[in-house]
Amino acid sequence: MAGRITPAAGRYGGRSAAERQAERRRRFLEAGLDLFGAGPGYRATKITDVCRAAGLSTRQFYEEFRTLEDLLAELHLYVNDVAAQAVVDLLPQVQHLDPIDRYTRLFRAYAAGVTADPRHTRIAFVEIIGVSPRLDRQRLDRRARWIDFLCEQAEAAAARGEIPARDFRVPAAAFIGAINGLMHDWAVGWVDATLDQIIDELLQILLGRLQFAAGEGPAR
Template identity: 65%
Template sequence: MTGRRSRPTGRYGGRTAQERQAERRRRFLEAGLELFGGSPGYRNTTVAALSAAAGLSTRQFYEEFRTLEDVLSALHLQVNDWAEQAAAVALADADAAGLPLAERAAAVFRAYAANVTGDPRRIRITFTEIVGVSARMERQRLVRRARWIDFICAEAQAAARRGEAVDRDYRVAAAAFIGSVNGLLHDWSTGWVDASLDRIVDELVHLLLGLLRPLDA
């Protein structure tokens, strides 16, 4: 199928067409999280299997999406949005509490890690299933990585203005840290790193603080 079918309009069962569409999309995404993030994985899932898991038809699938990659793309963005929101809330709470740099950075990263690792399916979507799918998905992955780099740089510059960190360009350092997060969490989730999640998070927090502290700390 190369295009979506036309959608019905009007009310049915007390719900508008937009409400029914949102419900179908939600069910497809929930099914995608289960199948892509669990078993059998994105590459071994078919439209028929995803539709069956959602309790919907393949016709309804093509009303909402063009391909399975569209579902993976939406899930990857959603998982990143959840983690970004968790980090932003933790940062606001830390700022409101007036926490020093080390405690603030640790609180923000732990909030991120708790969100993305609290559900093993989210880890797999974020760090495994999206890799190597297509040029389009690689661009999306890099765009979202750039947003995390911007997030770290903004906090580093704020810390520098408060006199808590060196005033310098943090972009390369932030990119190195994000690469470490992605690589370590990917390897841990696939069983290549024999350590508890708490140990993984502790090590990454140490790396982050090493980037943000003044050079003579």
């Protein structure tokens, strides 16, 4: 690929070039996760800072990434994938539950996936904001995927008679917006609350938008 330095092929120290490259990339990603998610943040970090934290050279950085923004972009996709996988893994186990229990467990799985590592929370909801048009598109694309997922789940519940049928796209978008706004404000310290309080508040919004409240049965 133009503009990228190709690492040397062959085996060295008992490891193939592909293995060495994978290890370098892992070290850069871990360094970025620390610096962007727990350290000074993306805007206050330089490529030399990442290289120093990873114990690697700038030449090796440019073998893996064109820019620091590329590193942030990959980390943003990674932390989103962790949360999404937590939901996907749980989904087959909750299909038999009543809708309140099902949505509660699915949302708590998502919340655990996105907050278990505070670095993930900061990258997903704070560091990615306003970096560039490219990352804005990436962020909105991931939001759109969650909106589609919520609509699919709600439409399936409506087809089973668990909730009233309606157009779910606007409430789904409103809920995803509430997650992003509240999690951002909580992560930067603008909202003084525990994580449990944040999760409970968002869960109540979700259940309310589906037109039943916690503790009540589904619509018939």
